[in-house]
Amino acid sequence: MKAVQRMKPHRPSGSAGGNVRSVMYSTSPLLASKTPPWRSKFLVGLVGLGFCVLVGRAVFVQIIDNDFFLKQGEARYARTLDLAASRGRITDRNGQILASSVPSQSLWVIPKEFEATKKQRQQLARLLGMTPVELNGRLDDSPNFVWLRRQVEDTVAKDALALGIKGLFQMREFRRRYPEGEAAAHVVGFTNVEEHGQEGIELAYQKELQGRNGTRRVVKDRLGRVVEDIGESVQPVDGQDIELTIDSKVQFYAYQRVRDAVALHKAKAGSVVVLDAQSGEVLALANYPSYAPGDRRNLSGAQLRNRALTDTFEPGSTMKPFTAALAIDTGRVTPDTLISTAPGRITITGSTISDSHAHGDLTVAQIIQKSSNVGTVKMAMQMQPREMWEMFTSIGLGQRPQINFPGAVTGRLRPYKTWRPIEQATMSYGYGLSASLFQLARAYTTFAHNGEIIPVTMVRNKDVPAGTPVTGVRVMTAKTANSVLEMLHSVTQAGGTAPLAQVMGYSTGGKTGTAYKQEGKGYADKKYRSWFVGVAPVSNPRIVVAVMVDEPGDGKYFGGDVAAPVFSEVVQQTLRSMGVPPDLEVKQQIQSQKLPAEEESF
Amino acid sequence: MTRINLVLLLALVASSVYLVRVSYESRRLFAELDRAHSEARQLDIEHERLKSEKQSQATPLRVERVARDKLAMRSATPAVTQYVTYSVAASAVGAKP
Numbered sequence: 001m002k003a004v005q006r007m008k009p010h011r012p013s014g015s016a017g018g019n020v021r022s023v024m025y026s027t028s029p030l031l032a033s034k035t036p037p038w039r040s041k042f043l044v045g046l047v048g049l050g051f052c053v054l055v056g057r058a059v060f061v062q063i064i065d066n067d068f069f070l071k072q073g074e075a076r077y078a079r080t081l082d083l084a085a086s087r088g089r090i091t092d093r094n095g096q097i098l099a100s101s102v103p104s105q106s107l108w109v110i111p112k113e114f115e116a117t118k119k120q121r122q123q124l125a126r127l128l129g130m131t132p133v134e135l136n137g138r139l140d141d142s143p144n145f146v147w148l149r150r151q152v153e154d155t156v157a158k159d160a161l162a163l164g165i166k167g168l169f170q171m172r173e174f175r176r177r178y179p180e181g182e183a184a185a186h187v188v189g190f191t192n193v194e195e196h197g198q199e200g201i202e203l204a205y206q207k208e209l210q211g212r213n214g215t216r217r218v219v220k221d222r223l224g225r226v227v228e229d230i231g232e233s234v235q236p237v238d239g240q241d242i243e244l245t246i247d248s249k250v251q252f253y254a255y256q257r258v259r260d261a262v263a264l265h266k267a268k269a270g271s272v273v274v275l276d277a278q279s280g281e282v283l284a285l286a287n288y289p290s291y292a293p294g295d296r297r298n299l300s301g302a303q304l305r306n307r308a309l310t311d312t313f314e315p316g317s318t319m320k321p322f323t324a325a326l327a328i329d330t331g332r333v334t335p336d337t338l339i340s341t342a343p344g345r346i347t348i349t350g351s352t353i354s355d356s357h358a359h360g361d362l363t364v365a366q367i368i369q370k371s372s373n374v375g376t377v378k379m380a381m382q383m384q385p386r387e388m389w390e391m392f393t394s395i396g397l398g399q400r401p402q403i404n405f406p407g408a409v410t411g412r413l414r415p416y417k418t419w420r421p422i423e424q425a426t427m428s429y430g431y432g433l434s435a436s437l438f439q440l441a442r443a444y445t446t447f448a449h450n451g452e453i454i455p456v457t458m459v460r461n462k463d464v465p466a467g468t469p470v471t472g473v474r475v476m477t478a479k480t481a482n483s484v485l486e487m488l489h490s491v492t493q494a495g496g497t498a499p500l501a502q503v504m505g506y507s508t509g510g511k512t513g514t515a516y517k518q519e520g521k522g523y524a525d526k527k528y529r530s531w532f533v534g535v536a537p538v539s540n541p542r543i544v545v546a547v548m549v550d551e552p553g554d555g556k557y558f559g560g561d562v563a564a565p566v567f568s569e570v571v572q573q574t575l576r577s578m579g580v581p582p583d584l585e586v587k588q589q590i591q592s593q594k595l596p597a598e599e600e601s602f
Numbered sequence: 603m604t605r606i607n608l609v610l611l612l613a614l615v616a617s618s619v620y621l622v623r624v625s626y627e628s629r630r631l632f633a634e635l636d637r638a639h640s641e642a643r644q645l646d647i648e649h650e651r652l653k654s655e656k657q658s659q660a661t662p663l664r665v666e667r668v669a670r671d672k673l674a675m676r677s678a679t680p681a682v683t684q685y686v687t688y689s690v691a692a693s694a695v696g697a698k699p
Contacts, residue, residue, distance in 0.1 A: 086647075102651040177651075179658035218636075226636040227629040252662035572679070581656025582680040 005237050015061040033562040067494075078230060079220050079375035085211030086174065087195050090188055090202070090237030092248040093281075093466055097179055098188045099202065099293075101195070104175040105126070107148040111139045113167035120163050127160050148340040149530070151175045152195055157424035173233030180248055182290040183255040186306040187246055187458075189406075190293040199304070201242060204404045205459070211239030214389045239426050243460040250274055253573045255286035258547065261566045262288050266553035271308035272440040273408045273567065274574055275544040277448035277535065280456045282403075283439040283543065283574065287440070307550070316513040316602055317559075318533050319392075319430030319446065320376045321484050324364055326391045326411040327379040329480045332559060335365045335487065353377055366485040369496045371512065371600035380428030381421070387423065389416035394475045395443040395453055403458055411435040421594055429601075431511070437531065441546035444533050445472070447509075448541035451481035489538045497600040498560035501534055503571045505582030510545075510567060512533020514602045517551065527551055530584030536571045545570050560597045 025385045057241070090099040107128070116124065122149060123201045125135040126148045138146055150173065152160075157170050157338065176191050189200020194208075197203035215311040219228040254272040262270040270338040274284040305311070322535055327333045344358030355372050367375035374539070380388065392398070397411030412434045419427070435443075438456075449543030452472030476484075488509030493503040497512045513531045516523035530549040535541045576580075669675040 087649075097654050097657050100650060102652045102654060103647050177654050177658070179654055180661055181658075182664075183661075183663070220628070221633075225633040227633055229632075249662050256663075573677075576678070576680075581685050582683075 001274040010282040019360055033441055034281055054383075057464050058303045061373065068379060076220050077566070079218055081216045081218060082235075083214035083236040084174070085213050085236035085238050086213060087191075087333075088209040090209070091239045091241060091243050092184075092246045092251070093244065093460060094247065095243075096219075096248045098184050098244065098246070099176055099178050101174040101302075101557060102177045103172055104151040104156055105170045106173045107152060107157060107160055107168065107170050109146045109148050109169070110144060110167045111141075115166040116163075116168075120165055124160055124165065124168075127156055136437075144405065154556065156252070175507040176294070178293040180252065181294070182292050183286065184246065185290045185293045186287045186308075187244065187251070187285050190296065199308070200246065201405070203406050203459070205242050209242060212237040215294050229330050243462065245276075245283065245458055245466075246285070246470050247283045247574075247577070249577050250570075250574045251284040251286060254284040254570050255288065255290065257566050257569045258286055258549075259288045259290075261549055262560065262590045264532055264554075265556060265562050267301065267549045267553040267562075268553075269307055270303075270549045270566075271311075271437050272548075272570060273438050273544075273546045274570060275441050275445060275456060276467060276545050277445055277454075277541045278598060280442075280445065280454040280470050280472075281460075281467070282456060282458045306407060307548070308437045308546075309401075310409055310436065311550075312409055312411045312436050313442055313529055313548075314431050314433065314515055314518065315397075315435050316430040316515040316531075317600055318444075318511045318513040318531065319373045319428070319433075320371065320393060320441055321368055321488060321511055322369055322391055322443070323376050323380050323388070324429040324487065325338045325447075325476050325480050325484045326383065326387060328364070328382070328385065328483060330475045332382050333364050333379060335483045336363050338363055339375045339378050341367070341372050341378070342373060346374045346377055346425075348377070348381070348425045349420070353425060356599045365483075365487045365490060368484070368511070369490040370598050371491075371497050371602075372602040375421065376429045380425060385416035385419045387426050388427065389413070389419075391475070392427075392433065394473065395446055397433060397443070398437050401436075401438055401442060401456065403438075405458060408438070409436055411439055428448060431515075432566070437546050437548045439532050440531075441544050443468050444510075444535060444544045446475045447481050447485045448535040448544050449481075450478040451476040474587060485535065485538055485541070488535060492534070492564075493527065495598060496560075497558070497598045498532060498567075500560060501564035501567050503536060503568050503575075505584055506571065506575055506580070507538040507584055508534055508536040508568070509538045510564075510573060512564060512600050514557060514559045514600060516602075528557035530557055530559040530562040532559045532567045534567050536569070536575060537580065537583045542578065542580050543571065543574055543575070558567055558597065558600060560600065 068190075075137040087101045089097055091097055111511075121135060122132055125132045128135070130138075130149075130602040138148065148168070161168065161170060167535060174195060176195065178188060178190070180188070185200075187200055189204075191197050191202050197206040197209065202209065214234040216229065216233035217231040218226045219230060221227050227540045258270040261267070269288060271287045273282070275281070276283055283308075285308050287305070287307045289303045293301055294460060324333075327397055328335065333339070338361050339363050341355060341359045342361070344355040347355050353373050357373050359370060359372055359375075360368075362370065362372060362375050364375075364379070367379075384600055389398050392413055398411055400410045401408050414433070423432050442456050443453065445456075449472055452474050454470050454472035486509075488511060489507060490496055490509075491496050491506050492512055498510065501508050510532055511534070513533070515531050516525070518524070519527070529548065529550050530552055531546065533544070533546040535544050545567050547566045549562045549566070552562045
């Protein structure tokens with residue numbers, strides 16, 4: 001400014017154009033040249049144009065194409081909150097929780113911000129149950145985000161945060177909790193850390209249990225408080241609760257009994273299936289060895305296996321009642337027909353089938369009671385392979401059980417056209433075909449339900465009350481079924497193979513099974529499988545119980561010695577908790593003399 | 603004319619102040635409501651947790667052990683059970699009035 005003030009007019013202005021005054025800026029002769037009039041107009045024009053561009057741009061940005069900046073603005077105050085839906089519960093038939101989701105804390109770290117003294121690190125490692133080396137190794141995984149430990153107890157998370165370590169954070173997650181623990185582990189199954197079902201009902205009903213997360217758009221203020229809802233929010237839909245037909249008391253008791261039996265007989269494994277004979281509901285399905293679904297470290301395949309559904313074996317003697325039923329149903333024999341089983345051997349196309357000891361003449365009822373192979377084969381050889389195949393198919397052999405449960409197997413039943421005579425003979429007493437314990441239990445509902453095989457269910461249908469009787473598919477006449485039931489009853493009485501299956505106060509009926517285990521192509525020596533499938537009470541059947549013990553190792557291996565006692569205890573407890581009145585007069589005395597068991601043939 | 607404008611100006615200022623106050627209040631209340639909602643949810647979850655905790659304290663395993671070991675109880679067998687039919691009792695109750 002000073003320079004301008006000091007400037008003095010040097011020459012008169014406006015000498016050229018007259019009406020446009022030229023301004024003298026300096027005394028410099030270079031600048032003294034006259035400005036042409038278009039130049040200032042041009043400048044004004046340029047400035048005007050500049051304004052127009054600015055205004056145009058402003059209009060464009062703010063009115064026409066405002067999406068981008070609106071979005072950017074919104075991103076700075078609006079937040080989308082996830083509304084977590086909780087996974088449904090799994091309950092038993094009485095509403096007892098078998099699995100539910102509970103909150104737990106997960107600790108995570110931003111390793112590049114992580115600052116802790118050596119002592120703090122040690123304390124943290126101890127809290128999380130790791131060694132300091134492990135902890136450091138974990139922190140090296142990624143500079144940005146590392147899960148330190150997921151789903152720890154609230155108290156542990158609190159203690160860890162109380163150490164005041166920088167860069168350590170917690171996040172709330174949900175964890176599955178299984179109050180019944182290992183007793184119901186195989187039925188309920190478990191989820192992974194993301195709450196996806198991995199096994200059992202958790203897997204089978206993943207979709208129903210899962211629910212749908214919701215979202216919500218909100219405006220948050222500087223302090224992080226929600227001050228306004230914007231847009232539409234999507235409400236979370238919680239997962240459905242699944243109600244099983246399992247009765248947790250029966251389930252627990254069955255598990256406990258089979259566990260004790262496995263320990264007592266030094267066996268490898270065992271399973272129990274309890275079915276309601278009127279409604280087809282599965283009351284219990286227990287396997288041992290089992291696992292705690294909440295803590296799945298160091299699990300072995302043997303623990304995870306749901307043997308009752310996934311293991312097949314040759315049903316052996318438990319098939320004999322069906323052969324007898326078919327013979328009675330087709331009018332070939334009556335329960336009192338005498339069949340000669342002497343001399344305890346029979347030869348069919350060069351192969352010999354024998355009984356454990358010779359019996360002489362037996363009625364059909366006695367053949368079942370004493371589990372005679374020869375008698376059964378003699379009945380079976382009068383029949384067509386097709387008839388037998390149809391009977392076996394109609395009781396569910398060779399078919400996957402109609403139950404929504406992962407891993408249920410079909411078993412094996414070859415088409416009758418490929419049967420050779422010796423195979424027909426062995427199949428009549430349960431060899432050369434295979435089934436799971438669950439299939440066997442279901443097959444026995446035929447005898448308990450007046451000759452109808454009933455569909456089994458594991459998940460309660462909430463529209464019908466619990467225990468509603470169902471109608472099944474007729475396999476044999478009611479008369480035949482009842483007469484076979486009588487035979488099954490005689491098995492548990494003096495002279496039968498399983499007097500240990502008797503229950504105080506209730507009449508029981510069932511069939512023992514014992515078999516060499518199949519190994520590779522042949523049968524393993526001294527490795528057995530024992531089982532017992534039965535019905536109680538015989539007068540008005542309410543439950544079907546199937547028990548299987550795998551490789552009993554203490555010298556006892558007959559189904560009547562190993563599996564029948566488990567059956568007896570499970571029946572006793574189940575009928576009592578169902579409130580079924582006893583159908584036998586109870587003798588108020590202690591039986592000091594054990595009834596000798598008939599040795600069965602297998 | 604000036605007086606009317608002045609009155610209108612005052613009214614405008616008053617209404618603006620009121621608007622500010624109301625919107626502040628509404629946000630405050632909304633934040634409070636939101637907090638209450640999340641607390642309710644929290645309590646729900648806690649309730650669920652306690653329920654399952656309660657049940658794991660009452661599993662058949664534990665109940666049986668306590669009943670047998672601490673209380674010296676035995677499970678009832680049909681030998682020591684008196685069964686009554688309640689159809690008679692029900693009709694007796696029905697006959698009372």
